[in-house]
Amino acid sequence: MKLEDTAIAGVKILTPARFSDERGFFSESWNRARLAAAGIGIDFVQDNHSLSRRKGTVRGLHFQAPPHAQAKLVRCGRGALRDVAVDIRRGSPTYGRWVAAELSAENGRQMLIPEGCAHGFVTLSDDTEIIYKCSDYYAPECDRALQFDDPEIGIDWGVTRDEALLSDKDAAAPALRDLGSPFTWEGAA
Template identity: 50%
Template sequence: MSRFTLIETGIGGLRIVERQRLGDERGFLSRLFCAEELASAGWDKPVAQINHTWTQARGTVRGLHFQRPPHAEMKLVTCLRGAVWDVGLDLRAGSPTFLHWRAVELSADNGRALLIPQGFAHGFQALTDDCELLYLHSAPYAAQAEGGLSATDPALGINWPLPIALRSGRDERHPGVTPEFTGLDLNS
């Protein structure tokens, strides 16, 4: 019996993961990850790294972050406390949905996750104060492969649901998309 329902977003490989919660008067149990069950969604590597973030203030935006090949990674992002508006942006060279994005609300209440394939940028906006996210990564972080795009680039047209209250200096310095940017070649 599968504990996950995978919902297509219209962008190849970017999926919402709805988890089945088994509950009673004590609370609930929810499976956060299962390699066997997520293999059909493209997760074909071990979990290489798990990160935990806390975002203090509503309106804060983090991202848009990605890892260049050969260090490209899949992510499974889950909200453990609060609520976020989570964005996946297709950066795959030659993809029919290149530079298209989708967003989904992830919250402690809805228990959803976003499965982000290799070749995507990721970012989110905190919809509440005190948001905590858990990230499972298919590859370890590689500083030399780190990349980022401006979350406010008009060429991307991301409609953040709240006024942006705070971004890191690093995120504010991320460039917008230029005509020279043809995407990430995952075969390199």
């Protein structure tokens, strides 16, 4: 597996090796022992899978507050998406900054998002499936959102608010300056 650092500490791009033949391919998307040897010792406890029917669907930016903060390992099972992580750890040298990567069924890339980062994506094709692991269980009382198109963050989604298909929760999410982030920077993840 190829691991790449990004401009935000703890956010990594993982590209598993694919073994292909006339039948298709095989890929090991997660191996706890191998990734622990590479310094990634996250204990994932829940897998999620969602389908977005329409290109231009935006989901996020989401996170869970402590005590149920979640790290996520995100991949695309079908279609393509632009995956985004925003650092919301107060005091971080990259607070309020974002990184993005295209994840697709074709390229097999994955994004690792640590606790303290908000996560979201926009679909680049119809019928896009996202599959992701979480390091803590879903806790509705800790579920939070951040405004996806906050101009102070300046994420290039490739769609405007008027074009994006959004949930009511995401449409009403607060801007970063109004968030009151529950996370504090504690050094490199």
